[in-house]
Amino acid sequence: MATRVLEDGVETYLTRGGVTVTRRRREADYAKAIDGCVEMLDSRRGAVFSSNYEYPGRYTRWDTAVVDPPLAISSFGRSVWIEAYNGRGEVLLSLIAARLATVPELVLGARTATRLDLSVTAPERVFNEEERSKMPTVFTVLRAVTDLFHSAEDSNLGLYGAFGYDLAFQFDAIDLKLERPAGQRDMVLFLPDEILVVDHYAAKAWFDRYDFTHDGLTTENRQAAIAADPFRxxxxxxxxxxxxxxxxxxxxxxxxxxxxxxxxxxxxxxxxxxxxxxxxxxxxxxxxxxxxxxxxxxxxxxxxxxxxxxxxxxxxxxxxxxxxxxxxxxxxxxxxxxxxxxxxxxxxxxxxxxxxxxxxxxxxxxxxxxxxxxxxxxxxxxxxxxxxxxxxxxxxxxxxxxxxxxxxxxxxxxxxxxxxxxxxxxxxxxxxxxxxxxxxxxxxxxxxxxxxxxxxxxxxxxxxxxxxxxxxxxxxxxxxxxxxxxxxxxxxxxxxxxxxxxxxxxxxxxxxxxxxASKRDVAAVGAGVNILLVDHEDSFVHTLANYFRQTGATVTTVRTPVPEETFERLRPDLVVLSPGPGSPKDFDCKATIAKARARKLPIFGVCLGLQALAEAYGGQLRQLAVPMHGKPSRIRVLEPGIVFSGLGREVTVGRYHSIFADPATLPRDFIITAESEDGTIMGIEHASEPVAAVQFHPESIMTLGQDAGMRMIENVVARLSKKGSAA
Missing domain, CATH: 3.60.120.10 (Anthranilate synthase)
Structure with a gap:
């Protein structure tokens, strides 16, 4: 029969085997429900199944849990035993025992109120390959149980547990060389009467509670308590x-x-x-x-x-x-x-x-x-x-x-x-x-x-x-x-x-x-540091800002030109010149640098920022024969200085530029701290002023290796920002 909704959200349906199932749903705390079940499993039977790994078209996030199931089906070899753990389980055991008694391939053995032992007869004929999965095995028991409770009305009710490796030998008999230990179980499956379902997409969780009724037998109002067995x-x-x-x-x-x-x-x-x-x-x-x-x-x-x-x-x-x-x-x-x-x-x-x-x-x-x-x-x-x-x-x-x-x-x-x-x-x-x-x-x-x-x-x-x-x-x-x-x-x-x-x-x-999982803590190095990030209409400026914020610094991003009022209002500890298209002259970078120098503010330039600093101090720029846009390069660290401290002698970085600082005209006050394999300047620091720059993008995925980009930003915040003395 179809699901019938009663008062207070209670639903009932009839299974193929004639069992009336009543389902009652109650909401659960989405944030805490699974953790509560995990904790309980230290001392109570049950299972928690989770998918916390996603792959499009294959896996989505979900959690399901059962704790204190009233009944379990276990096996070893061709022997099966079904155990009831409380009064509710005893009712289920009676329903299942009646169904199994009708299966000719099963031999029912000892029976008490809380346990039924049975065995599966060996096949009496040869099964061809196409039908081999139909031969009598412990799965004959599972088929009978699922047939008894079968219904399309519920996608969560079923058997939960584990299937052991040795089950295969019921179909493919081999000469067993290894002694199986006493007490080994080849299968343990729980039949729950309460199931926790967690929907991570909807951020919801709920418990479904079940009662089962057939021929005057019912789990309703039957004893539900099960003794705990804590981990030892x-x-x-x-x-x-x-x-x-x-x-x-x-x-x-x-x-x-x-x-x-x-x-x-x-x-x-x-x-x-x-x-x-x-x-x-x-x-x-x-x-x-x-x-x-x-x-x-x-x-x-x-x-x-x-x-x-x-x-x-x-x-x-x-x-x-x-x-x-x-x-x-x-x-x-x-x-x-x-x-x-x-x-x-x-x-x-x-x-x-x-x-x-x-x-x-x-x-x-x-x-x-x-x-x-x-x-x-x-x-x-x-x-x-x-x-x-x-x-x-x-x-x-x-x-x-x-x-x-x-x-x-x-x-x-x-x-x-x-x-x-x-x-x-x-x-x-x-x-x-x-x-x-x-x-x-x-x-x-x-x-x-x-x-x-x-x-x-x-x-x-x-x-x-x-x-x-x-x-x-x-x-x-x-x-x-x-x-x-x-x-x-x-x-x-x-x-x-x-x-x-x-x-x-x-x-x-x-x-x-x-x-x-552990994570490197970088928040402390930027605590209390106020950064002005000058945006030269770049496509990566917000990622760069994010890197600086990860250090704990406060970052304000302002499009060029930057007025005097902004410097006075923000009173930055560090000025960062962003990357950008074109050349420094397109953004009047000399004016921005002059305002920062007048206040003796530390300056850090990225890509276009390096070019702007070189030009502002009297150097000249040249154009690469082949633009380096979205290309990784292995650079040599010549002087660790501030930026490259602790990074070793070689680092892979990500480049987006076609203009570079001419090393022949670079002012003598600048030290070249890094260069590419072909001698292109990749890093500079001023000998006496708090000024440093790199000719690549520390925030690019190409600079993720060894966490190099983030480590450079940490160095800049921790060391360069402390060298200034704001006016």
Whole structure:
């Protein structure tokens, strides 16, 4: 039936399985709602899923949280157990048990008011490849549950949690070499009765509270309290990892033998690192989210002192209606120290044939996986080698979509990709056998998926990467690298360590009490400094003003000509001559400089400002043979002086000029502080007066390298502005 709105905004609808769902919505504090849920997960089961990384057409910002769910579905191998955590969960368990009793592939076992155990029978026939995702597995249970609660009326109600790596072996049985620890769970999914939704575009948040009624059973007025189980730290000091230094590189050599024989095209083995958790999981989660924004940030309390804290960069499977999409990631390079260095790294990555091959193979396997469940001809590559940038890494990413066949659902799409080639390899089954034979420990949750299965038929899941698994007070971080025949063993080992480093840093920073990304504080140097910025009709003057304001200085921008009254009224500590078109004579710069000198004011010139100062003091200007407009140059620092103090001997800067100061006629009182490779003056300072200038744009993106432009402005404000004595 369609949604029926009752009084006070209460809505009801009927599910496919005949369950009446009542939904009550209440507004939440947008600014505080998610933080409150994160804090609660230290001691209560539940999950927070966030996307704090945007990419047009792919990811948008959102948050969803469930805390104290009344019921969970867990599994290990082909055994499944469903637990109720309160009286409301007991009602849900009764509804689900009645539905599961009608599924012939399931064998129901022990049953109490709070728990149902069951198992899934092994397939009795051979399933062809096109229907393999329909064979009896633990997903048979999930299909029955989603069918019971299915309705198109609600896009948020569903199952929330985590899918482990070993689930794949229900479909592709392999010889397991690694012993699975007691208590391992391959799946934990929560069925919530309250969901927090945060809409970052509308800056709104709300809670949806649900009640369920069927055949006289109802969750209304049933006991809702659930006992807390606070996080418990331990004194145990774990080893550094499960590999000794150099051992992963040795594994790369072994993999290259498999490539040479043709057994594998690529493979993604990992190694595991350990760290003791001296901080609460919520503190680690906040730190990781701050330093490593991602489209699939998550914090899950699985119960039994097991937590997952992650910042996954990769979509696993997303289904919206009949549309299925994935975003395989392969090709990785380290971030630069600044945007300029980042751009150089991006060029290296895009020009790397090895990284291109990695992603090509991943996407070809991905397209193959979709072809099993999608309409012929509907599988398309809609984004190729797109750049995504994270806190420490730059990745190349493809974006692939398809349309599910009418006889396929979201679970078929999900299972056709279990598990993603980007965490296994190709051919996938052979790669998974190699991983099982050569990794040191079972993957548990790593390489699986986290997210939400909607009762409306949709699904949104992320690959379990960049994840900290906390179990009994010890954190585990597993990281892998995509290996090819032309892989360098030492570089691949270093890549795994780099990938794990952001997770380890989050754990250690949380211990140190750091909750956010650090930022260099420059505000103090300009406190109390009053700046007059003379605008020569330039296109970049407001960016330049912004740089000066970042130091804490007060900036007033005035178009030339500047009247005497302005100097008297503002009483500046520093006069800045902006860049501009034409020549200094077009703006009567000599008059402005004379007024400033008469008051013994410090002067800093930028581009046209340098030309104006050189000419005002008796020098001459010349024209470049080739204009330098929007061009970066590597300049040599001859004298650090005021402007270039602390910047080293060479700096990359951004140039916009066709006129320059003639070094042959530059007055002797000026010292040339920097020059380009061809000898063009790039910086001057007066020997006795508080005057300095640069023949480039410190505010340009081309001068961002090493934060050079901002550091120059700091030097000018901190040192040059103090040299004057206002009249």
């Amino acid at each position: 730290a331990v004194d145990t000091v774990p080893p550094h990892g499960d590999h000794r230094p150099g051992e992963y590189a040795e594994l790369v050599v072994k993999a290259k033998e498999s490539f040479r024989r043709g057994d594998l095209f690529e493979v993604v083995p990992g190694q595991k690192f350990f760290e003791r958790c001296d901080s609460k999981p919520s503190e680690i989660s906040r730190r990781l989210k701050a330093i490593n924004p991602s489209p699939y940030s998550f914090f899950i309390n699985l119960g039994d002192q097991e937590y997952l804290v992650g910042a996954s960069p990769e979509m696993f499977v997303r289904v919206s209606g009949r549309r299925i999409e994935t975003c395989p990631i392969s090709g990785t390079i380290k971030r630069g120290d600044d945007p300029i260095a980042d751009s150089e790294q991006i060029l290296k990555l895009l020009n790397s044939k090895k990284d291109e091959s990695e992603l090509t193979m991943c996407s070809d396997v991905d397209r193959n996986d979709k072809s099993r469940v999608c309409e012929p001809g509907s599988v398309k590559v809609i984004g190729r080698r797109q750049i995504e940038m994270y806190s420490r890494l730059i990745h190349t990413v493809d974006h692939i979509e398809g349309r599910l066949r009418d006889d396929m659902d979201a679970f078929d799409g999900f299972l056709s990709h279990a598990w993603a080639v980007t965490v296994t390899g190709a051919p996938k089954l052979w790669a998974m056998r190699f991983i099982e034979a050569h990794e040191k420990s079972p993957r548990a949750w790593y390489g699986g998926a986290i997210g939400m299965v909607g009762f409306n038929g949709d699904m949104n899941t992320g690959l379990t990467l960049r994840t900290i698994r906390i179990k009994d007070g010890i954190a585990e971080v597993r990281a892998g690298a995509t290996l090819l025949y032309d892989s360098n063993p030492e570089e691949e080992e270093a890549e795994t360590e780099l990938k794990a480093s952001a997770m380890i840093a989050a754990i250690r920073d949380a211990k140190a009490g750091q909750s956010g």
